[in-house]
Amino acid sequence: MKIGIVGVGMVGSSAAYAMALQGIAQELVLVDYNKELAAAQAEDISHAVPFVSTTVVRAGDYADLAGAGVVIIAAGVSQKPGESRLDLLSRNAEVFRIVVSRILDVAPDVILLIASNPVDIMTDIATRISGLPPSRVIGSGTILDTARFRSLLARHLAISPQSVHGYVLGEHGDSEVLAWSCACVGSVPLMSFAKQIGKPLTDAVRAEIDDGVRRAAARIIGGKGSTYYGIGAGLARIAKAIARDQRDILSVSSVTEDIAGVSKVAASVPRVIGAGGIMMDLIPELNVEESASLHHSAAMLKALAASVPL
Numbered sequence: 001m002k003i004g005i006v007g008v009g010m011v012g013s014s015a016a017y018a019m020a021l022q023g024i025a026q027e028l029v030l031v032d033y034n035k036e037l038a039a040a041q042a043e044d045i046s047h048a049v050p051f052v053s054t055t056v057v058r059a060g061d062y063a064d065l066a067g068a069g070v071v072i073i074a075a076g077v078s079q080k081p082g083e084s085r086l087d088l089l090s091r092n093a094e095v096f097r098i099v100v101s102r103i104l105d106v107a108p109d110v111i112l113l114i115a116s117n118p119v120d121i122m123t124d125i126a127t128r129i130s131g132l133p134p135s136r137v138i139g140s141g142t143i144l145d146t147a148r149f150r151s152l153l154a155r156h157l158a159i160s161p162q163s164v165h166g167y168v169l170g171e172h173g174d175s176e177v178l179a180w181s182c183a184c185v186g187s188v189p190l191m192s193f194a195k196q197i198g199k200p201l202t203d204a205v206r207a208e209i210d211d212g213v214r215r216a217a218a219r220i221i222g223g224k225g226s227t228y229y230g231i232g233a234g235l236a237r238i239a240k241a242i243a244r245d246q247r248d249i250l251s252v253s254s255v256t257e258d259i260a261g262v263s264k265v266a267a268s269v270p271r272v273i274g275a276g277g278i279m280m281d282l283i284p285e286l287n288v289e290e291s292a293s294l295h296h297s298a299a300m301l302k303a304l305a306a307s308v309p310l
């Protein structure tokens with residue numbers, strides 16, 4: 001499969017690097033309005049390929065995205081001093097209007113993978129601008145928050161994160177919901193597994209894990225300016241599920257008919273991802289508190305998305 005990436009700053013290039021190392025695509029086409037940057041990233045990443053895969057990595061223009069099965073959009077502008085969140089969103093919506101239409105001109109059957117933040121809102125905007133079905137406009141959403149949740153749980157329980165089945169739902173951001181009540185280890189409910197092995201998830205442990213997930217981005221930004229390796233690997237994970245039609249269950253964002261009583265909102269729940277994009281949603285069974293938190297998160301996102309003029 002040919003996979004395109006539009007916007008190859010830190011996030012887009014990390015996704016390209018992760019995909020090149022895993023040989024997920026036959027060809028990766030890197031597009032950026034900074035052409036020198038795209039050329040440099042393509043050349044640098046292509047030098048990693050001989051060690052591990054056969055992916056062709058090159059810089060290109062929109063025309064070179066013709067026939068791409070997936071295009072990751074990681075383009076965006078950053079907040080100017082004094083600029084409101086809504087003004088920033090409007091400017092990013094303008095970027096998306098141009099980028100999405102140029103992609104669709106050459107690759108009408110594409111699946112769009114949205115990485116630009118705030119990712120849930122940008123996923124809603126990309127869906128509205130493109131006119132594509134929501135199954136083909138996928139935001140990275142809470143894929144990374146879910147990975148952080150699993151890795152912290154795994155560390156506490158001293159097992160592999162791949163054997164922890166737990167999800168972070170709703171917004172990729174402050175209002176996200178850690179779904180403790182339906183998390184499992186293998187086939188055993190998380191809380192009873194933790195008790196059985198003598199490592200109970202006390203309120204203090206849960207609070208620490210919650211903070212570890214929720215405040216991870218802020219901590220990383222504090223130390224190194226921005227986050228990109230984790231999200232790059234998460235984007236590669238979604239692209240792999242599509243390129244190989246794996247039908248993996250991943251927590252990603254997409255405009256959804258109903259999330260906790262909020263209609264047509266872009267937020268994350270676990271979904272089956274395969275060649276057609278999103279093939280099924282799996283709305284988890286939550287306790288009363290988690291349901292209320294997810295409703296709050298989804299309602300906030302819906303109101304914010306509705307406030308962005310298109």
Ligand code: ADP
Binds near residue numbers: 007034228
């Ligand atoms: P991040 O950390 O989110 O990756 P960066 O600023 O490093 O942020 O990367 C964003 C990239 O998006 C930059 O390389 C920038 O040149 C690119 N970009 C911004 N607007 C557009 C656009 N309209 N078309 C293509 N690329 C764009």
